[in-house]
Amino acid sequence: MCHCGNYEKYTRRDFLQKTTLGLGAFSMASLMDPGLMARNVMNNIENAGPHFAPKAKRVIYLFQSGGPSQQDLFDYKPLLNKLNGQEIPKSILGNQRLTGMSGGQGEFPLAGSHFNFKQHGQSGAWVSDLMPFTSEIVDDLCFIKSMYTEAINHDPAATFIQTGSQLPGRPSLGAWLSYGLGSENENLPNFVVLVTKDKFGQPLYKRLWGNGFLPSHHQGVQFRAGKHPVLYLHNPPGVEDADRRSQLDVLKQLEEINLENTNDPEIEARINQYEMAYRMQTSVPEVMDVDKEPDYIYDMYGPDSKKPGTYAANALLARRLIEKGVKSVQLYHQGWDHHGNLPNAIKVSCKETDQPTAALIKDLKQRGLLEDTLVVWGGEFGRTSYTQGQLTPDNYGRDHHPRCFTIFMAGAGVKGGFTYGATDDFGYNLADNPMHVHDLQATILHLMGLNHEKLTYKHQGRRYRLTDQFGVVNHNILT
Amino acid sequence: MIEILGKLHPALVHLPIGFILITLFYEWYKGKPSVALWGISTLSAILAMATGFILLKTGYFEGLNMFLHMIMGVITTIITFLLFLAKMRDGSLFRGQNTFLKIALIAVLGIGGHMGAELTHGEEYLPLPFQTKSDSIVDFSKHDTIILYDHIIQPILKDKCNRCHEDGDARGKLNMTSKEGLLSDKFGDPAVKPGDLQNSEIFKRISLSPWHKKYMPPSGPDLTYGEKRVIEWWIRSGGSFTENVKMMSPPDDIKELLFKEYGIDFAKKSFYEKAEVSALDQSVIDKIKSQGFNIGTLADNSNFVDVNVKGHSLEWTSERLQSLLEAKIQITWLDLSDSDFDDSHSDILNSFPNITKLKLQNTNITDATLENIVNMNELIVLNLYGTNASDQSIDNILKINKLEKLYIWQTKISEEGIERLKQGNSALEVIGASIL
Numbered sequence: 001m002c003h004c005g006n007y008e009k010y011t012r013r014d015f016l017q018k019t020t021l022g023l024g025a026f027s028m029a030s031l032m033d034p035g036l037m038a039r040n041v042m043n044n045i046e047n048a049g050p051h052f053a054p055k056a057k058r059v060i061y062l063f064q065s066g067g068p069s070q071q072d073l074f075d076y077k078p079l080l081n082k083l084n085g086q087e088i089p090k091s092i093l094g095n096q097r098l099t100g101m102s103g104g105q106g107e108f109p110l111a112g113s114h115f116n117f118k119q120h121g122q123s124g125a126w127v128s129d130l131m132p133f134t135s136e137i138v139d140d141l142c143f144i145k146s147m148y149t150e151a152i153n154h155d156p157a158a159t160f161i162q163t164g165s166q167l168p169g170r171p172s173l174g175a176w177l178s179y180g181l182g183s184e185n186e187n188l189p190n191f192v193v194l195v196t197k198d199k200f201g202q203p204l205y206k207r208l209w210g211n212g213f214l215p216s217h218h219q220g221v222q223f224r225a226g227k228h229p230v231l232y233l234h235n236p237p238g239v240e241d242a243d244r245r246s247q248l249d250v251l252k253q254l255e256e257i258n259l260e261n262t263n264d265p266e267i268e269a270r271i272n273q274y275e276m277a278y279r280m281q282t283s284v285p286e287v288m289d290v291d292k293e294p295d296y297i298y299d300m301y302g303p304d305s306k307k308p309g310t311y312a313a314n315a316l317l318a319r320r321l322i323e324k325g326v327k328s329v330q331l332y333h334q335g336w337d338h339h340g341n342l343p344n345a346i347k348v349s350c351k352e353t354d355q356p357t358a359a360l361i362k363d364l365k366q367r368g369l370l371e372d373t374l375v376v377w378g379g380e381f382g383r384t385s386y387t388q389g390q391l392t393p394d395n396y397g398r399d400h401h402p403r404c405f406t407i408f409m410a411g412a413g414v415k416g417g418f419t420y421g422a423t424d425d426f427g428y429n430l431a432d433n434p435m436h437v438h439d440l441q442a443t444i445l446h447l448m449g450l451n452h453e454k455l456t457y458k459h460q461g462r463r464y465r466l467t468d469q470f471g472v473v474n475h476n477i478l479t
Numbered sequence: 480m481i482e483i484l485g486k487l488h489p490a491l492v493h494l495p496i497g498f499i500l501i502t503l504f505y506e507w508y509k510g511k512p513s514v515a516l517w518g519i520s521t522l523s524a525i526l527a528m529a530t531g532f533i534l535l536k537t538g539y540f541e542g543l544n545m546f547l548h549m550i551m552g553v554i555t556t557i558i559t560f561l562l563f564l565a566k567m568r569d570g571s572l573f574r575g576q577n578t579f580l581k582i583a584l585i586a587v588l589g590i591g592g593h594m595g596a597e598l599t600h601g602e603e604y605l606p607l608p609f610q611t612k613s614d615s616i617v618d619f620s621k622h623d624t625i626i627l628y629d630h631i632i633q634p635i636l637k638d639k640c641n642r643c644h645e646d647g648d649a650r651g652k653l654n655m656t657s658k659e660g661l662l663s664d665k666f667g668d669p670a671v672k673p674g675d676l677q678n679s680e681i682f683k684r685i686s687l688s689p690w691h692k693k694y695m696p697p698s699g700p701d702l703t704y705g706e707k708r709v710i711e712w713w714i715r716s717g718g719s720f721t722e723n724v725k726m727m728s729p730p731d732d733i734k735e736l737l738f739k740e741y742g743i744d745f746a747k748k749s750f751y752e753k754a755e756v757s758a759l760d761q762s763v764i765d766k767i768k769s770q771g772f773n774i775g776t777l778a779d780n781s782n783f784v785d786v787n788v789k790g791h792s793l794e795w796t797s798e799r800l801q802s803l804l805e806a807k808i809q810i811t812w813l814d815l816s817d818s819d820f821d822d823s824h825s826d827i828l829n830s831f832p833n834i835t836k837l838k839l840q841n842t843n844i845t846d847a848t849l850e851n852i853v854n855m856n857e858l859i860v861l862n863l864y865g866t867n868a869s870d871q872s873i874d875n876i877l878k879i880n881k882l883e884k885l886y887i888w889q890t891k892i893s894e895e896g897i898e899r900l901k902q903g904n905s906a907l908e909v910i911g912a913s914i915l
Contacts, residue, residue, distance in 0.1 A: 368862035
């Protein structure tokens with residue numbers, strides 16, 4: 001017997017609520033409003049959205065894991081170069097929480113960026129020469145320079161920006177989108193995750209694309225590089241397609257008996273997943289078959305794009321998945337955690353990601369997909385303006401900094417060639433139009449046609465949202 | 480001092496109600512009256528009536544309901560007194576009217592008591608099944624004429640203030656149901672002084688500390704933060720009774736608030752967000768789905784539908800396409816991309832007047848298909864990438880007045896063609912010309 005508490009159609013709470021309020025009151029209420037009873041029983045309605053006409057139908061989230069240094073990429077702070085090596089003023093440092101890694105330092109010398117900044121495009125956005133390809137497309141990008149978060153370490157910060165809570169257990173953005181909007185292509189998962197292979201750095205846990213308490217078919221499905229993009233999807237040697245089909249049919253009959261007895265929605269999810277896995281046996285190889293992509297596309301995405309599992313190859317795959325109607329594609333690229341040796345290490349991260357990111361946005365645009373696809377680029381927090389460890393003429397490092405960081409978005413419904421918010425001249429505090437992680441989440445949901453306050457799921461007696469009890473849609477960045 | 484006696488009225492009224500009921504019950508149960516009980520009832524009724532008059536003198540109560548409550552109270556006292564006299568005379572007086580008087584007494588007592596309760600607890604204190612409760616949540620997302628006073632301010636006042644400040648019961652001599660009442664300065668500062676927040680009594684009262692004795696409303700649900708902000712903005716911006724919200728330019732935070740609480744969106748709206756069409760029957764939706772389409776409404780509050788063929792067959796039969804005709808009015812986004820759609824089926828495109836986004840990329844169409852889209856008056860986005868469209872279609876494309884975005888990557892449209900397009904429609908953005 002399954003003891004998981006969430007499968008009954010009527011919960012203990014429902015029972016108590018209805019009986020203690022008095023059957024009279026209950027029948028009276030349902031007499032006056034027959035919808036009331038139905039609503040109470042069906043707390044969680046799948047695919048209740050969109051709540052209003054969406055601007056974006058799909059989202060690609062390019063997650064730069066580790067926390068890219070905004071001072072070296074987009075947030076141009078000439079003052080840091082001027083004051084290079086000087087102690088950060090106490091008034092700027094304030095009482096902010098620092099990590100144990102640099103908090104014990106005797107001094108906090110400011111570190112100017114070693115990279116040259118130039119203004120690009122008609123919008124005149126500042127981008128450093130680390131990002132030559134991205135700087136070509138700034139007129140399609142919407143920079144948010146005033147992002148801030150609450151967590152100071154990678155895991156809680158990444159969990160926070162991906163699931164709305166620093167603690168594990170909540171559904172991720174992609175899972176919420178799948179729950180709220182449903183699927184467009186039933187032959188592919190609604191939410192696909194692509195992780196750059198052979199990268200090291202802060203670990204990525206599956207909860208970042210997990211379903212939390214939502215039904216499990218909403219979780220992100222990781223596609224891997226190599227022969228078997230989705231593990232265990234292929235038939236083992238000796239099993240023919242027809243065998244597999246009849247096996248699944250029998251299994252389904254058995255599951256349905258079980259479902260009738262227990263009403264456990266997880267059984268339903270399991271049946272659906274088996275069926276989808278069966279369909280994916282043909283649809284996944286098809287979408288992963290990049291051989292037919294012409295050379296000029298490979299040239300666009302850069303030399304890495306022919307090596308399966310690289311960020312470039314994943315970016316190309318993201319476009320192919322989006323073309324097929326997959327709702328959310330999430331890329332993860334580790335290695336942005338530059339505590340030390342930043343000037344050298346960040347070059348590697350940029351080289352791996354800059355060209356593919358720009359190519360993806362350009363490619364989506366020329367195909368008309370950027371029209372209704374939202375692209376989000378960003379990490380979990382920013383980095384400090386002071387150096388971590390020794391500041392030498394050719395080296396510095398930066399520690400975690402939740403107080404401000406830069407992300408950019410492109411595509412459906414967001415202003416192109418636009419910069420929102422600002423940090424102070426030290427790049428350390430928010431100076432203008434702060435945007436919290438929950439605001440970002442609310443805005444992404446808004447673009448997808450969902451009201452973040454209405455998209456709820458009742459679990460353990462209360463309704464949960466991606467934005468918890470917070471978040472305001474930022475209309476300033478919307479077209 | 481004497482006013483304190485007035486304040487005892489709401490407590491003292493319970494005495495006659497209790498005594499009179501006991502007296503009547505005693506008489507029915509015993510079969511004979513008790514003169515002493517009738518005497519006590521009369522005394523308590525007089526006491527209640529007297530304190531009631533003192534309370535009335537303070538002037539905080541006005542209006543029809545108040546007047547009727549007073550009349551009921553007086554009649555109750557008179558009838559009780561008459562019955563007391565009758566019982567004193569050993570039943571010789573009003574012998575014939577005895578039953579009638581008792582029934583009348585119960586009726587007047589009940590109605591008067593109920594009205595009193597309405598005055599103190601508000602008109603909705605007793606939820607009766609036949610009472611209709613107004614639905615205060617209004618979705619304005621589809622309206623362009625939203626009179627700030629009529630549609631937003633007045634409902635707030637109705638919900639939170641009119642319980643005590645209305646035609647029938649204008650406490651503090653303030654009637655908040657009308658423009659005249661709100662602007663009247665007969666009794667001190669007006670409730671609303673247009674443009675002058677600090678001297679508008681309504682704003683002063685709702686923004687006091689809730690523990691302040693002058694805080695409004697003194698009972699019942701408070702105004703929400705949003706309601707207070709909207710009232711503040713209304714008075715500040717001139718307190719107009721006729722202005723249309725959509726024509727005003729509120730500050731950003733008020734915009735955000737109006738959007739969140741009332742669905743009023745100040746952003747430019749697309750055709751499919753403004754126009755309304757009838758809802759599609761579920762059977763039609765099922766039928767279209769069974770032909771190999773994804774179909775769904777754009778949103779909860781829209782009957783327009785979005786149709787595409789992702790994950791379905793790439794082949795076309797006329798039967799499959801014909802199934803869309805039953806939704807020809809509702810289809811506003813049509814995506815036939817990456818399929819074998821070609822000119823031979825393209826006649827059907829003539830039938831969809833409300834398409835705003837048409838995606839034909841990576842299909843086998845040529846210029847012949849584009850002959851069939853010239854009547855799409857609402858078309859904003861047209862995607863032709865990866866098709867055989869050529870310069871011959873330029874004239875047809877230019878016939879679509881509202882077109883804003885045209886995707887032409889990997890088509891046969893030439894540089895000159897693009898030039899003609901841009902000259903013909905300066906608002907048109909042409910995307911995908913060889914170099915990006």
